[in-house]
Amino acid sequence: MQNRIYSNELKTKIGQTVLIAGRVYGMRKLGGINFLILQDSVGLAQIVFDAAKIGELKIGSWVKISGIAKEEKRAPGGAEIQGEEIETVSEPVEDLPIDLSKKGLNVNLTTLLNYRPLTLRHENVRAIFKVYATLLEAYGEIMRRFGFTEIKSPKILGEASEGGANFFTINYFGKKAFLAQSPQFYKQICVGAFERVFEIGPVFRAEKHFTSRHINEYISLDAEMGFIDSHEDLMVKLTEVLRFIFERIQEKNSEELKSYNAQAITIPPEIPKYKLAEIKKIIKEKYHYEIPAETDIDPKGEALAGRFAKEEHKSDFIFLTHYPSNMRPFYTMPDEKDPSETKGFDLIFRGTELVTGSQRIHNYKQLVANIKKFRLNPKDFSFYLEAFKYGLPPHGGWGMGAERLVQQLLGLANIKEAALFPRDVKRLEP
Amino acid sequence: MQNRIYSNELKTKIGQTVLIAGRVYGMRKLGGINFLILQDSVGLAQIVFDAAKIGELKIGSWVKISGIAKEEKRAPGGAEIQGEEIETVSEPVEDLPIDLSKKGLNVNLTTLLNYRPLTLRHENVRAIFKVYATLLEAYGEIMRRFGFTEIKSPKILGEASEGGANFFTINYFGKKAFLAQSPQFYKQICVGAFERVFEIGPVFRAEKHFTSRHINEYISLDAEMGFIDSHEDLMVKLTEVLRFIFERIQEKNSEELKSYNAQAITIPPEIPKYKLAEIKKIIKEKYHYEIPAETDIDPKGEALAGRFAKEEHKSDFIFLTHYPSNMRPFYTMPDEKDPSETKGFDLIFRGTELVTGSQRIHNYKQLVANIKKFRLNPKDFSFYLEAFKYGLPPHGGWGMGAERLVQQLLGLANIKEAALFPRDVKRLEP
Numbered sequence: 001m002q003n004r005i006y007s008n009e010l011k012t013k014i015g016q017t018v019l020i021a022g023r024v025y026g027m028r029k030l031g032g033i034n035f036l037i038l039q040d041s042v043g044l045a046q047i048v049f050d051a052a053k054i055g056e057l058k059i060g061s062w063v064k065i066s067g068i069a070k071e072e073k074r075a076p077g078g079a080e081i082q083g084e085e086i087e088t089v090s091e092p093v094e095d096l097p098i099d100l101s102k103k104g105l106n107v108n109l110t111t112l113l114n115y116r117p118l119t120l121r122h123e124n125v126r127a128i129f130k131v132y133a134t135l136l137e138a139y140g141e142i143m144r145r146f147g148f149t150e151i152k153s154p155k156i157l158g159e160a161s162e163g164g165a166n167f168f169t170i171n172y173f174g175k176k177a178f179l180a181q182s183p184q185f186y187k188q189i190c191v192g193a194f195e196r197v198f199e200i201g202p203v204f205r206a207e208k209h210f211t212s213r214h215i216n217e218y219i220s221l222d223a224e225m226g227f228i229d230s231h232e233d234l235m236v237k238l239t240e241v242l243r244f245i246f247e248r249i250q251e252k253n254s255e256e257l258k259s260y261n262a263q264a265i266t267i268p269p270e271i272p273k274y275k276l277a278e279i280k281k282i283i284k285e286k287y288h289y290e291i292p293a294e295t296d297i298d299p300k301g302e303a304l305a306g307r308f309a310k311e312e313h314k315s316d317f318i319f320l321t322h323y324p325s326n327m328r329p330f331y332t333m334p335d336e337k338d339p340s341e342t343k344g345f346d347l348i349f350r351g352t353e354l355v356t357g358s359q360r361i362h363n364y365k366q367l368v369a370n371i372k373k374f375r376l377n378p379k380d381f382s383f384y385l386e387a388f389k390y391g392l393p394p395h396g397g398w399g400m401g402a403e404r405l406v407q408q409l410l411g412l413a414n415i416k417e418a419a420l421f422p423r424d425v426k427r428l429e430p
Numbered sequence: 431m432q433n434r435i436y437s438n439e440l441k442t443k444i445g446q447t448v449l450i451a452g453r454v455y456g457m458r459k460l461g462g463i464n465f466l467i468l469q470d471s472v473g474l475a476q477i478v479f480d481a482a483k484i485g486e487l488k489i490g491s492w493v494k495i496s497g498i499a500k501e502e503k504r505a506p507g508g509a510e511i512q513g514e515e516i517e518t519v520s521e522p523v524e525d526l527p528i529d530l531s532k533k534g535l536n537v538n539l540t541t542l543l544n545y546r547p548l549t550l551r552h553e554n555v556r557a558i559f560k561v562y563a564t565l566l567e568a569y570g571e572i573m574r575r576f577g578f579t580e581i582k583s584p585k586i587l588g589e590a591s592e593g594g595a596n597f598f599t600i601n602y603f604g605k606k607a608f609l610a611q612s613p614q615f616y617k618q619i620c621v622g623a624f625e626r627v628f629e630i631g632p633v634f635r636a637e638k639h640f641t642s643r644h645i646n647e648y649i650s651l652d653a654e655m656g657f658i659d660s661h662e663d664l665m666v667k668l669t670e671v672l673r674f675i676f677e678r679i680q681e682k683n684s685e686e687l688k689s690y691n692a693q694a695i696t697i698p699p700e701i702p703k704y705k706l707a708e709i710k711k712i713i714k715e716k717y718h719y720e721i722p723a724e725t726d727i728d729p730k731g732e733a734l735a736g737r738f739a740k741e742e743h744k745s746d747f748i749f750l751t752h753y754p755s756n757m758r759p760f761y762t763m764p765d766e767k768d769p770s771e772t773k774g775f776d777l778i779f780r781g782t783e784l785v786t787g788s789q790r791i792h793n794y795k796q797l798v799a800n801i802k803k804f805r806l807n808p809k810d811f812s813f814y815l816e817a818f819k820y821g822l823p824p825h826g827g828w829g830m831g832a833e834r835l836v837q838q839l840l841g842l843a844n845i846k847e848a849a850l851f852p853r854d855v856k857r858l859e860p
Binding site: 001004021022040041060089092094118121125126130132133136137140144147149150151152153156157159169172173175177179186189192195196200201202204206208219226227362363364365383384386387388390391394420421422425 | 522550556589636657
């Protein structure tokens with residue numbers, strides 16, 4: 001298609017004959033005139049036709065339209081096309097079961113997901129994944145700029161690593177294998193070669209969650225970084241990464257943010273940070289809520305920590321640090337001042353955990369001792385331990401959920417809205 | 431570490447006191463002087479020390495070194511450091527079983543992979559993954575520039591899609607599920623929403639290969655594009671994508687290419703293209719080799735097609751088009767001139783298949799008919815077919831193996847060398 005233009009270019013072509021292509025998003029008649037709304041990959045365009053020229057056009061058809069660009073303040077983007085010719089290149093075989101042309105797509109979550117091949121075509125749904133795409137782009141760009149090498153670690157594992165439960169099992173040529181819950185071991189091993197690495201990839205959690213913020217397969221934005229002095233270095237770096245990401249989204253997706261009434265993100269120069277023990281005390285005193293003793297912090301506690309960050313620090317983010325050692329994975333560095341606490345953090349974004357990170361134990365003997373302390377067998381971690389045997393510098397890193405970030409940013413009620421084709425305990429399709 | 435510099439900055443700091451950090455890559459004594467080679471994330475640096483200052487330093491230790499930068503033509507990068515202070519931050523607990531300081535890492539493939547946490551630290555091995563990282567970066571950048579939206583499709587599937595065998599099965603909360611062989615269905619569905627999409631993600635093939643060019647988990651660089659006239663549009667676009675990628679690698683990784691004596695890539699303005707039937711004839715006449723009738727083309731045939739491209743067209747690439755319809759997946763568009771042939775292609779890179787692509791059937795009725803022709807049941811493809819029911823424009827796309835590209839570019843004997851932690855029929859670790 002030579003000389004095709006996109007809907008966002010229309011305003012720069014006033015007076016010219018243009019060719020535009022996309023999907024018939026909506027149609028309405030006003031007097032003898034047909035208003036056709038066309039959706040292309042970047043947005044919507046209004047085309048005005050004499051009724052005769054439109055013929056039997058169906059909503060949802062894919063068309064090529066030529067006509068003359070005209071200024072029109074009431075049209076999307078401030079311009080419209082006086083349609084001259086229309087060619088249908090493909091059309092739906094049935095009427096669409098959901099009307100996509102309405103401003104809001106008023107369907108419940110089950111319908112939204114069951115009809116994903118269709119509902120993804122709604123402007124508001126598409127908007128979510130445009131933001132998501134910007135997140136992927138921005139994360140890669142800033143990590144590379146910071147000297148991190150991009151890696152791709154295997155998702156099929158011979159051993160259920162990290163000593164955890166909740167792994168999906170695979171039949172691997174007759175042998176039992178596991179789906180990776182995180183790239184944890186591999187990114188640490190890679191610190192030995194590249195010093196700083198990042199990965200964007202799927203992780204799989206066989207957890208029977210039925211909440212609005214969990215899915216069983218998601219994209220994890222991971223990083224691991226050598227030569228740190230403590231977890232504080234990670235928190236500083238992560239703050240810069242987030243600042244870059246949100247600025248980029250603001251810049252590229254202002255329309256999409258607007259369509260969700262997404263409030264501007266405020267990241268203060270330094271994100272407030274509190275030890276877990278401190279924030280528990282604050283939450284009790286300020287909000288009269290006692291975090292259950294058997295958890296490190298529960299969702300209600302996180303929500304109140306988020307509220308506190310907003311009220312006290314005007315921040316959408318708050319770091320919680322020094323989680324108890326027995327509630328963090330065995331590889332987490334204990335604080336030398338009080339080894340019952342760890343040199344790690346969670347980052348709470350608008351009241352929900354977004355990132356988990358920590359300094360790791362890098363000393364071989366200390367790590368082996370800690371594995372035993374967790375009642376695990378060092379033999380089950382032999383290739384992981386090799387990297388430490390050959391020497392690793394002090395290091396640490398984080399994992400951040402891409403869907404969680406988009407959900408919180410846009411204020412989506414359920415994280416499944418932020419996954420193209422989400423997987424939950426019951427959903428394997430589409 | 432404030433004021434730290436990296437090895438590639440040394441030459442710009444002549445006469446200054448610098449701080450450098452990394453791993454002790456090698457050491458040698460000459461007279462009373464110790465030459466220490468330090469590896470950091472970007473390369474190597476030479477540091478000269480009085481013997482007394484070095485002490486009990488071990489190969490493989492992680493150190494911070496301060497000293498004065500000096501010009502020295504014989505050192506890597508044309509500069510070295512007159513070492514003043516050295517601080518060991520971490521050290522190996524045993525002597526390394528493989529000497530990494532030699533120029534070539536002379537180990538067999540099994541040893542290379544068994545000792546991956548160590549061998550990855552060799553300069554030549556690292557080089558492979560620096561090229562790999564550039565490939566990931568460049569692919570994303572050029573696809574975005576061409577208006578493609580990045581997607582992340584699910585890797586856990588409820589149905590073994592594409593009607594094929596060779597799926598790994600998963601126990602998904604007691605239900606049988608499958609690992610995705612490709613994002614095929616999802617990227618096609620997404621054309622309906624975004625028109626152009628790309629994905630960088632793992633794919634899983636339960637094929638019992640024992641060849642030098644197959645692994646069971648690899649990274650696929652996928653694309654799908656709406657409003658094409660035929661597969662020719664895809665071939666043109668792909669050529670531009672490859673040109674960009676190889677230029678970027680040439681620019682960022684000239685050292686790495688040199689260390690593998692990688693010959694410069696030649697992409698002619700138009701990559702030569704031949705119908706499969708034509709190339710078979712040419713190979714028979716020119717090289718006296720008859721491609722077995724039961725295959726479309728065998729590896730030896732691909733190698734000879736590559737040789738022909740080089741000899742006849744001075745091209746490292748050749749497109750083979752019009753594979754037989756019964757040897758391509760059911761969604762492949764048949765050629766309207768001869769429906770026994772398809773509107774698709776393989777791209778052969780230096781004698782090995784690198785990319786497979788095609789125009790897809792976009793008409794619902796034609797697709798359903800073709801599914802039946804392949805003796806498959808349309809009911810097994812219900813959500814995929816929905817996208818067609820609601821209308822899809824003419825479209826097509828490709829899948830390209832990242833490890834295969836790096837293997838062929840660097841001339842690696844085995845594709846497993848181009849995967850950080852490869853998975854094959856027998857290997858699930860490290």
